[in-house]
Amino acid sequence: MRSCLKFAGVAALAIMVAACSEQSDGDKQQAGAQQQSQATPVNVVTVNAQSVGLIEEMPGRTVAFRKADIRPQVDGIIKERNFTEGAFVEAGQQLYMIDQDVYLAKVDAAQAELSRQRANLDQAVKNRKRYDPLVKSQAVSRQTYDDAVSQEAQGKAAVASARAQLEQARINLAYTTVTAPISGQISSSDYSEGALVTANQADKLTTITQLDPIYVDVTQAGGRLLELKHAVKTGRVQGIDADNIEVSLIIDATGEEYPHKGKLEFSDVTVNETTGTVRLRASFPNPDGTLLPGMFVRGQVRQGRLDSAFMVPQKAVMRRPDGSAYVFVAADGKVVSKDVEIERSKGQDWLVSDGLSDGDQVIVSNIQKIAPDAEVAPEPVEEANADKAKADTAEKAAE
Numbered sequence: 001m002r003s004c005l006k007f008a009g010v011a012a013l014a015i016m017v018a019a020c021s022e023q024s025d026g027d028k029q030q031a032g033a034q035q036q037s038q039a040t041p042v043n044v045v046t047v048n049a050q051s052v053g054l055i056e057e058m059p060g061r062t063v064a065f066r067k068a069d070i071r072p073q074v075d076g077i078i079k080e081r082n083f084t085e086g087a088f089v090e091a092g093q094q095l096y097m098i099d100q101d102v103y104l105a106k107v108d109a110a111q112a113e114l115s116r117q118r119a120n121l122d123q124a125v126k127n128r129k130r131y132d133p134l135v136k137s138q139a140v141s142r143q144t145y146d147d148a149v150s151q152e153a154q155g156k157a158a159v160a161s162a163r164a165q166l167e168q169a170r171i172n173l174a175y176t177t178v179t180a181p182i183s184g185q186i187s188s189s190d191y192s193e194g195a196l197v198t199a200n201q202a203d204k205l206t207t208i209t210q211l212d213p214i215y216v217d218v219t220q221a222g223g224r225l226l227e228l229k230h231a232v233k234t235g236r237v238q239g240i241d242a243d244n245i246e247v248s249l250i251i252d253a254t255g256e257e258y259p260h261k262g263k264l265e266f267s268d269v270t271v272n273e274t275t276g277t278v279r280l281r282a283s284f285p286n287p288d289g290t291l292l293p294g295m296f297v298r299g300q301v302r303q304g305r306l307d308s309a310f311m312v313p314q315k316a317v318m319r320r321p322d323g324s325a326y327v328f329v330a331a332d333g334k335v336v337s338k339d340v341e342i343e344r345s346k347g348q349d350w351l352v353s354d355g356l357s358d359g360d361q362v363i364v365s366n367i368q369k370i371a372p373d374a375e376v377a378p379e380p381v382e383e384a385n386a387d388k389a390k391a392d393t394a395e396k397a398a399e
Helices: 001-038 102-135 142-175 221-234 379-396
Strands: 040-046 048-063 066-070 076-081 094-098 177-179 183-187 206-210 214-221 245-253 262-267 277-285 297-313 325-331 334-346 349-354 362-364 376-380
Touching: 001 262, 040 102, 040 379, 142 177, 142 277, 183 349, 214 245, 214 262, 214 297, 297 334, 362 376, 376 379
Parallel strands: 040 376
Antiparallel strands: 040 362, 048 214, 048 297, 066 206, 076 094, 094 177, 183 206, 214 277, 245 262, 245 297, 262 277, 297 349, 325 334, 325 362, 334 349
């Protein structure tokens, strides 16, 4: 009987020890699960160094390549208008004809005056030649010979003056035919046949605008231009050919990209005192006349490339009160803060030129819930998006 009681006690003790052991193991597993649950789940983007083309988008407006206001250079009545309003005209094409009768008469009068002065010069030359041997033999006075020489010189001057007057009369006669100084699109005519016009009047007859090619003037902050020049000088920015900088164009009215590429022509040498910007001018082919002077556009100027750069989502970058930028990186399950240097924005990303290394896992979610040295459970954005897509599909299927 005692042996049975003793055996029963030992069995009970064994059961109690086993129960305690199981409880201890359960407590450890629960503690481990609690510790694991303390790691904040975050989404990360793995960044790698790459060469990134630098494109600066700048506001601008289109400007006519050439523009000529047509004005008369002589007085008279318009007899003919020889163009169709809105049509394309060639350089040298006749546009207007001003009454020529008065100017033809002036040409005839100037021609007659030139003939008269030439006759006077011929007589003066003959007199001077006649006196040449006589003055040597003292058959005529020196004073008489000097007068003959003077009359010859005056005759030459009179002929030159008459010739100039004839040339002026011919020029005025040519001005009665008003021609196009450039090729381009002609506007409406402000004067018609029978209208009286005067030389160099303030009001124009019409306007010719050359649209192909066409200029686009864009503006860039003066500081940005200096930064770019310094970056090129130090070698941080590569691939700039100052003589062949390509420009793309976005038309504000439609938001579409213009199909033709342009070329940067020059930049102003002064900074606008009011806006602090510098004007850049590019030329674009405009064969279809799509671009008209005065349109608002956005120019995308290619400014070389930046090597060893990182593309970081904008939502991952934070700033301190002093303006310095930093990101949180997941390393070995913990949060590490890294200061970064931002070059510029590029789409939905920041272009980071310094502060990151190849393979860094930049945290892009739950940033407000973490701090340096905090434990995190990183998950790549691609996997998180895939899981979400699967969950959405299953939810729709269940519905």
